[in-house]
Amino acid sequence: MTLTMYGIKNCDTVAKARKWLEDHGRAYAFHDYKASGIDRLRLEAWVDELGWEPLLNRAGTTFRKLDEADKQNIDREKAIGLMLANPSMIKRPVLDLGERRLVGFKPDLYDAALG
Numbered sequence: 001m002t003l004t005m006y007g008i009k010n011c012d013t014v015a016k017a018r019k020w021l022e023d024h025g026r027a028y029a030f031h032d033y034k035a036s037g038i039d040r041l042r043l044e045a046w047v048d049e050l051g052w053e054p055l056l057n058r059a060g061t062t063f064r065k066l067d068e069a070d071k072q073n074i075d076r077e078k079a080i081g082l083m084l085a086n087p088s089m090i091k092r093p094v095l096d097l098g099e100r101r102l103v104g105f106k107p108d109l110y111d112a113a114l115g
Helices: 012-023 040-048 078-083 105-112
Strands: 003-007 030-032 094-096 101-103
Touching: 003 012, 012 030, 012 105, 040 101, 094 105, 101 105
Parallel strands: 003 030
Antiparallel strands: 003 094, 094 101
């Protein structure tokens, strides 16, 4: 199985997840969506699979700095637009396992998925 981790290079949570993969001998590709962006079709597929709520990082400074109007009445399309315009609003990391994705990093979830 080819793993791809999506995230931001200087994110502490991404660093922990990358270390976990390396410590467990798991090869992976890394896609920095702050540097390289994210394409709409991939993001829409993630939203269809997981829902936009787990993917939209409302706790980060980028979201908190939005105008109040932009924070209101968020739905699927508005969330996708916000994340495309500001990839740092995508919760991280997103680990693509091929058949499914994991959002965020919790060692027990990685253990269960990757053993």
